Amino acid sequence: MRADGTTAGLVGRDAQMDALERLLHGVRHRGVAVLVRGEAGIGKSALLHHVSGTAAALGLRVVSTTGVESEATLPFAGLHQLVRPLLGRLPALPAPQRRALRAAFGLTDDAAPELFLTGLAALTLISDSAADQPLVLVVDDAHWLDRPSADVLGFVARRLESEAVVLVAAQRDGFPPVLSGPALVEHHLARLDRRAAEDVLARRAPQLDPAVRRRLLAEATGNPLALVELPLEGSRDEWAPLTLTARLEQAFADRLPGLPDETRDLLLVAALEDGGDLGAARAAASALRGHEVTAEALTPAVEVGLVVADGAGLAFRHPLVRHAIRQRATLAERQRAHVALAGTLRDPDRQTWHRAVACDAPDDAVAADLEDAAARAQRRGGVAAAQAALERAARLTADPAERARRYLQAAELAFEWGRPDVVDRLLQETAALDVPARERTRMTVIREGFEEGIRDVRAGTRVLTEVAAAAAADGRADQALRFLQAASLRCWWADPGAEARARLLEVVDRALDPDDVLVLEVLSYVAPFERGALVLDRLRALSGGPVDALRAQAAGDAASVVGDFPLAVEFLTSAQTGLRAEGRLGLLGRALAVQAWSALNVGRFDLAATAADEAARLAADSAQPLMGAVALVVQSVVSAVRGAEDVEDRLAEAARLGLEVDSNAVLAGVQFARGTVALDRGLHQAAWDHLVRLSDPADPAHHPVVRSFAVGDLVEAAVHSGHRSEVGPIVADLEEIAARTSSPVLLVGLRYGRALLAPEDEAEDLFSAALAADLSAWPFARARLQLAHGAWRRRRRRAAESRAPLRAARDTFDALGAAGWGDRARSELRASGEQSRPRTPEAREQLSPQELLIAQLAAQGLTNREIGARLYLSHRTVGTHLHRIFPKLGITSRVALRAAIGPEPATSTVAATVT
Structure with missing residues (x-):
């Protein structure tokens, strides 16, 4: 037993210690992130202490940080404490990264x-x-x-596999997990069993009366902190019926009355400003007492086990100690302590916060200082901190209109960092005030949300549209566009109805510049068929010219919605350069997801695979479940086309995400994928069952636009499963749509469908007409058309004529890596009397999507650091991947990469500019 009363060793945690020690021993071969969770007092900190000691004994370097409640409003405070010992390497970082960290800190x-x-x-x-x-x-x-530190550590934790790094974090139950990801190792610490609890109590208080021992064991119920601390309270005959946490807090609080006054004051200021700086605590306590308080004043608190001191710092034995000290102090005592801290701390933001907490009435000067602190926090990326400061500023503001303004600004920030509960609370506070009309409009916009909230899509779309109309009438065109973008996006993810769409178009036409790319994106979401031809004409006029990253992305999204997938790929490839350079990973994830979907639909399966893989990872980083669902859909189809058997788990997960937010667009994408996978496997009835749902208005997977993408697949499934009569009306309806729009994917699909459905005497001409169209950007569609044409000729005993289109189809399928389709073409060729050699898989097909992307970038001459910066990975992770890639490709150097992986992916002809 140590002098401070803690046990010399951990009891009942052998499994967790062994598991963590194995990770430490293997750190040179594999990095990992670990999350230790459990209730208060369960031994999380003790386990981390064991990890630190074991790591040091193994010659590993240990750096640490501790989340501090009072610093939750200081952006990057936790991260700064963690990496401060490493900042000597800051000058060696690439300039953009160096500037980023310096600004954050x-x-x-x-x-x-x-x-x-x-x-x-x-x-x-x-x-x-x-x-x-x-x-x-x-x-x-x-x-x-603080939220920015937590987000950065979550980002880092998902990228440690190839690093010589073990990250171990501990957090209390009842909070959202700080770390997440498929590679995360999690340990939940349960209460100790009876034998382990008896062991701890015997070490802590070996002389206890047996009856008291039994009562303590029952009271502690296996909580280690309780087993260590409750014996100090003696053998009370009666204890109040408190929860265990309250019992422990009371146990700590009961030690305070016997301490000297200056010790209690020193503990109070330290508890209110819990950064662990003994010098700062002494200065504030001295101001509070009116004379110098020395470090010796802390000794009595150390002796009763409330704190641990090491010269320059002090640490509370447990967060419950800090909480007990705060709760035991009166309001007046806490206010005086806050004033003392505000007068002695150097950091202006900390000073402001302590002044604010000390206020018990409105104070406009302090409120103004808090608003300034919020601006500084937001400038450093601390959205959560800025929200908290603005909320407190509002509460200290005397003027109702000014208070409403600050509340609404705080609500907007709460929405931005993903706290709808805080948004609701702030809006309720605001609604109780006499809010001017313009601020009520802001309230409506915040409540409806700016992004993808679609649970009440019809009402939300109408409200956002009317708010946009009001903004436009006031001459605020930029705001109007923002609201209309939000409303139009809802029109894609779920259908608000014809009336809502018509009103939205009316406002767009009256308020916005139709030549603005951002407006074209709005039009594509709201009226993809009615305005599709207009949108495509203007997008094509932009192709080849300079477009900034945001507008290139908007152009790519619009092109994808109106069915020009090759053009979408072109714009989105361009957009990614600027988005990567600016670190806008949320927008980048979206761009990659749409690029993956577009590449899939034209048969560029390599690009679809690499874009979807990266989009899935970035969707996790930026909390975009809908983009994650799109990535899952694309990954499933590409995997199936390349021969994978089990893809349903991914599709089921995508469907779950779609159902969670009631998005028929996501559900339609899942059914589209299931139909495509069934066709790839020759299961035509199953394909029909999946795809026909897209055209049923009563089905939750119905989506007018997605069904237009699938018309060729639907006809093929119908023809081979006996559903010709049912598919006829669907095709006729889409023919009418095609007459008023120029959607390339719809026209490609209809040409294919017409040939498959044609009578005997018309089919040849329709196949020829379909093949005469320019399909150079649609290689998969062209190969399927050639396969169907050749098979049709063979079945009509025109074997010799069938072989040319069948050979062309086989070669294209082989080049694209569509194994099942290539086998089908070979089967048809065999039936025509011609043998084909089995396809030889290319070396690149052994690579995972991420490995393929890294290989492609390395083949272009990028260094590991440049690749890492582009993909938001460390350069060592890139190097590890390349070491795995070389043996798979049968090469030993970067020089051979270009030849080993084949031609580079198609490059964009859109010139991107970073603004």
Whole structure:
């Protein structure tokens, strides 16, 4: 037993200690992130202490941080504490990453860049440091980390596999997990069993009376902290019926009355400003007492087991100690302590917060200072901190109109960082005030949301449309466009009805510039068939010219919706350059998901696979479940086309995400994928059953646009499963749509469908007409048309004539990696009397999508650092992948990569500019 009363060893945690020690021993071969969870007092910090000691004994470098409740409003405070020992390497980072970290830590006046650029900078710093000596990152009380630090650590945790780094974080139950991801190792600490609990109690209080021992064991119920602390309370005959947490807090609080006054004051200021700086606590306590308080004043608190001191710092034995001290103090005592802290701390934001907490009445000067602090926090990327500061500023504001303004600004920030519960609370506070008309409009917009909230899509679309109309009438065109973008996006993910669409179009036509690419994107979502021809004409006019990243993305999205998938790929490839450079991973994830979907529909399966793989990872980083669902759909189809058997799990997960938000667009994509996979396997009845749902208005998977993408597949399934009569009306309806729009994918599909459905005497001409169209950008569709044409000729005893289209189809399928379709073409050729050699898989097909993308970039001459910066990975992770890639390709150097992986993917002809 140690002098401070803690046990010398952990009891009942052998399994967790063994598992963590194995990870530490293997850190040079594989990095990992671990989350330790459990209730208060369960031993999380003790387990982290064991990890730190074991790591040091193994020669690993340990850096640590602790989430502190009072610092939850200081952006990047936790991250700064963690990586501060590594900052000597900061000058060696690439310039954009170096600037990002310096701005995030307040070392410059620059605005913090996108969060994910800061995340990449932290990852590079950690990776480079681990190259010299493996690192163990220890994060205690992670639930109290400021939001930007937590997001960056989550980003880093998902990218450690190839690093010599173990990240171990501990957090209390009842909070959202700080770390997440498929590779995360999680340990939930349960209460100790009876034998282990008896062992702890015997070590802590060996002389206890048996009856008291039994009562303590029952009271503690296996909680280690309770087993250590409750014996100090003696053998009370009666204890109040409190929860265990309250009992422990009371146990700590009961030790306070016997302490000297200056010790209690020192503990109080330390509890209110819990950064662990003994000097700062002494200064505030001295101001509070009116004379110097020395470090010796802490000794009585150490002796009763409330704190641990090491010279310059102090730490509370447990967060419950800090909470007990705060609760035991009166309101007046806490206010005086806050005033003392505000007068002695150096950091202006901390000073402002303590002044604010000390206020018990409106104070416009403090409110103004809080608003300034919010602006500084937001500039550094601390949206959550800015929201908290603005909310407190509103509460201290005397003027109702000014208070409403601050509440609404705080609500907007709460929406931005994903806290609808906080948004609701702030809007309720605002609604109780006499809010001007314009601010009520802001309330409506915040409540409806700017992005993809679609649970009440009809009402939401109408409200956003009317708010946009009001903004336009006030001359606020930029705001009007923003609201209309949100409303139009809802029209894609779920149908608001014809009336809502018509009203939205009316406002767009009256308020916005039809030549603006961002407006074209709105039109594509709202009226893809009615305005599709107009949108395509203007998009094609833009192709080949300079377009900034945001507008290139908007153009790509619009082109995808109106069915020009080759053009969509072109614009979205262009957009990614700027989005990557700016660290806008949320938008980049969206661009990659739409690019993957577009590439899939034209048969560029390599690009579809690599884009979907990256989109899935970025969707997890940026909390975009709908984009994650699109990525899952694409991954499933590409895997099936390339011979994978089990893809339903991914599709089921995508369907679950779609159902969660009631999105018929996602459900339609899932059914489209299931139909495509069934066709690939020759299961025509199953394909029909999946695809026909897209055309049934009563089906939750009905989507007018997605069904237009699938018309060729639907006809093929119908023809081979006895549903010719049922498919006829659907095709006729789509023919009418095609007459008023120029959707390329619809025209390609209808030409294919016409040939398959044609009478005997018309089919040859229709096949020829379909093949005469320019399908150079649609290789998969052309190959399927050639396969169907050749098979039709063979069945009519025109074997010799069938072979040319069948050979062309086989060769294209082989080049695209569509194994099942290639086998079908070979089968038809055999039936025509011609043998084909089996397809020889290309070396590149052994690579995972991420490996293929890295190989492609390396083949273009990019260095590992450049590839890492582009893909938001560490350069060491890139190097690890290349070491795995070379043996798979049968090569030993980068020089041979270009030849080994074949031609580079098609390049864009849109010139992108970064603005």
